[in-house]
Amino acid sequence: MDTPIFDGEQALKGYALNKMCYSFNDAQNRAAFLRDEEAYCNQFGLSEAQRAAVKRRNVLAMIEAGGNIYYLAKLAGIFGLNVQDIGAQQTGMSLEAFKAKLAAAGN
Amino acid sequence: MARIVGMVTTSHVPMIGKAIGAGLQQEPYWKPFFDGFDGVHDWLDRVKPDVAVVFYNDHGLNFFLDKLPTFAIGAAETYRNADEGWGLPAFSPFRGDPELSWHLIESLVADEFDMTTCQDMLVDHAFAIPMALLWPNASPWPVKTVPISVNTIQHPLPRAARCYALGQSVGRAIEAYPADLKVLIIGTGGLSHQLDGRRAGFINKEFDLMCLEKLVSSPLEIARYSIATLIEEAGSQGVEILMWLAARAALGESVRKVHMNYHIPISNTASGVLVLEPSES
Numbered sequence: 001m002d003t004p005i006f007d008g009e010q011a012l013k014g015y016a017l018n019k020m021c022y023s024f025n026d027a028q029n030r031a032a033f034l035r036d037e038e039a040y041c042n043q044f045g046l047s048e049a050q051r052a053a054v055k056r057r058n059v060l061a062m063i064e065a066g067g068n069i070y071y072l073a074k075l076a077g078i079f080g081l082n083v084q085d086i087g088a089q090q091t092g093m094s095l096e097a098f099k100a101k102l103a104a105a106g107n
Numbered sequence: 108m109a110r111i112v113g114m115v116t117t118s119h120v121p122m123i124g125k126a127i128g129a130g131l132q133q134e135p136y137w138k139p140f141f142d143g144f145d146g147v148h149d150w151l152d153r154v155k156p157d158v159a160v161v162f163y164n165d166h167g168l169n170f171f172l173d174k175l176p177t178f179a180i181g182a183a184e185t186y187r188n189a190d191e192g193w194g195l196p197a198f199s200p201f202r203g204d205p206e207l208s209w210h211l212i213e214s215l216v217a218d219e220f221d222m223t224t225c226q227d228m229l230v231d232h233a234f235a236i237p238m239a240l241l242w243p244n245a246s247p248w249p250v251k252t253v254p255i256s257v258n259t260i261q262h263p264l265p266r267a268a269r270c271y272a273l274g275q276s277v278g279r280a281i282e283a284y285p286a287d288l289k290v291l292i293i294g295t296g297g298l299s300h301q302l303d304g305r306r307a308g309f310i311n312k313e314f315d316l317m318c319l320e321k322l323v324s325s326p327l328e329i330a331r332y333s334i335a336t337l338i339e340e341a342g343s344q345g346v347e348i349l350m351w352l353a354a355r356a357a358l359g360e361s362v363r364k365v366h367m368n369y370h371i372p373i374s375n376t377a378s379g380v381l382v383l384e385p386s387e388s
Contacts, residue, residue: 002306008262077194086302091305106371
């Protein structure tokens with residue numbers, strides 16, 4: 001899980017989750033998810049693992065369950081999280097430490 | 108005859124769109140990035156392209172995994188930008204050049220690049236942000252456009268050498284186009300960055316600087332890399348250098364460097380911009 005590769009196996013496993021995330025391009029669908037998260041996940045037929053990962057807002061678990069980062073970024077947006085927030089979450093760092101690490105890469 | 112005036116390759120991080128919207132260009136965080144475009148604007152004022160052929164990667168706005176082309180090309184009168192899930196304001200629509208699109212399609216398919224053709228195509232931040240960086244506050248956009256999308260979402264991705272060959276084929280097709288047009292090639296994405304996994308936040312300055320140098324003098328040395336090597340060295344999403352390679356290839360062998368800027372970080376990304384012109388050799 002250091003560097004996930006989204007290949008055919010992941011694409012097959014993650015289809016329902018990614019399809020749900022793709023639906024979030026539409027603001028109405030984002031609102032429907034926020035109104036009733038469980039019903040919205042059911043509508044897309046998410047697996048148990050996918051449902052649990054979404055419920056826990058756990059990005060690594062979503063990737064493990066076949067999620068693709070580009071689609072997951074749309075879901076993260078609903079919770080007000082950007083790619084730096086989810087970078088911090090995946091690396092187990094505070095947001096400040098993660099940002100400092102990025103800045104230090106320029107030295 | 109049509110003529111390629113040069114190439115601009117640039118990062119396309121979504122957060123740049125937010126910064127443009129909020130007018131943050133001169134804030135300390137953003138200044139080293141946006142100031143890097145002054146040289147681009149000067150050059151564009153001088154060469155005044157009529158049309159831009161844009162190599163970019165869709166991030167799940169126009170394409171989903173139900174039907175995901177490896178290489179796709181727009182053939183529409185207009186391309187719209189739209190909400191990608193974050194509720195950001197959309198950029199104004201981009202004019203297409205269907206006649207040039209179909210010329211490219213004919214030429215590319217004859218050259219064994221079997222493109223997916225799109226008469227209805229939304230263009231995401233990877234297409235729109237570079238346009239806004241090249242022509243800030245432009246209304247309408249001063250160029251017509253032809254989008255060419257390369258799959259970087261789902262593996263297997265096209266090899267770097269294949270993307271390079273695609274760019275070469277696009278370059279030959281443009282040079283054979285009878286209309287008197289000045290064509291700009293744009294390539295978007297990169298440079299090194301990784302959004303996913305425990306290695307998220309990975310940036311590789313040394314590799315990026317090497318690429319920026321080799322893109323000018325010996326791009327085939329980068330086109331030789333496997334996708335696995337590019338991901339190892341540039342991060343999962345740093346693989347977007349494929350778009351830079353395709354754009355560079357369209358220019359032909361010999362080029363002159365006009366302008367370059369490199370800055371770390373913009374969001375999770377090492378940002379870069381490079382302007383090259385074909386040189387008479």
